Amino acid sequence: MKLINENPWQYLSVKLPMLGAFFMLIVLILQWALDYKIIDGDTAAIIASTVIPALTWFGRKIAQPNLHNVNQFVTVTAGHSNVDPGAVNGKFKEAELVTKFRNAVAHYLKEAGIAIKTDGVGSDNQNLNTAIKLIKGSDVAVEFHMNAATNKAAYGIETIALPKDKKLAQDLSKVVAKAFNSKLRGDNGWIDQSQSARGKLGFISNGGLIVELGFISNETELKTFNEKYWLAARDVSDILISYVK
Template sequence: MIRWIDEVKAVPWAPPQVRTLMISAGHSHTDPGAVANGYREADLVLEFRDLVSIELCALGIKHMKDGGKGENLPLRDAVKVAAKCDLAVEFHTDAAGSSATGTWTLSRAHNKPLAAQLCHVTADTLGIRNRGPAPENAGQHHRLAFVSDGGGIIHELFFITNKGDLAAFLGGRRGLAKEVARVLAEAARQP
């Protein structure tokens, strides 16, 4: 079930939220995504989405996510919700050779500034390469419905096939969730 997460903390010091937000975990129990180094992409990004949701609540940001805690609904459902929100981000991990490293995003041009901020904060927090924002038609997720039909951003957090990237994420995922939530909260408060 996709629903508003509105059990948010009151933050009187912050400007009001003016844009709707949805966060999504890529892949699912039927499509694990990339599998490498003993981990499944779907499991990592599902946990991360839930961590970001907790941080958004603490920042007073009402948002949607594609399922309850530990649950990820099919992409066809997530895309419909993403298309109705002002901001939508789906988390993924990338896969390539073991030396490929870094974080990057896929989005339409109007989302490039937010996509660039997500890359920057992820690279800085995890200490990995910032590959930067890329257009919708780049990479293996070319024309994924979340970008094409939903108008959202796909955020490739790190390369699951790179042991260093994976270790950085596993050790820093809580701090990264806090930083990603901060960036998303700022964006949700901008007209």
């Protein structure tokens, strides 16, 4: 048996019949304590077999919109924007590469029936403010970037996230590093933003994760990205799908 990680008491279909049963119990205790018959056994049986199931039905029927608006979509965005290319290596611009990656992840999520929000479709890559607005209400929000360093040999994969998302960050980095035959940076692929050289990042402070898909400044890693980004995107989407399910 597998338990669902949620509080059943938030549902009226649980609350109402429980209250009904509790009320009946009080009545039965009272009539025992007072030695006075309020309801007879037949009436109690009728209530138990009709009123209690009816309360369950009503509880299920009454709309609880506050319970249904959460956890309904996954946000995937591309770093930088149409006007900010991010890091550049020759003809390759970070903003364009991560936009392709975003599209690939979005494709696999849609294919799996997951509702998504993105900071644009096709080659469109909206700016950070737009991306941050898409985080609210999402089950999980991920933005893609590529690292760059003056040391051309620097390589590896990392995901910057709040401590609460450490496990997810490590899982995301792991599959990307595997697909790109790269290595994990930071704490097994996780970088706490408090330890990030970039300091506080808006996307992360607002609850998102930033996956650095390797170093654009490293020729091997750039080549691998271009050859295998579909593979990594599929694995990233698999992680996100199992996270939301």
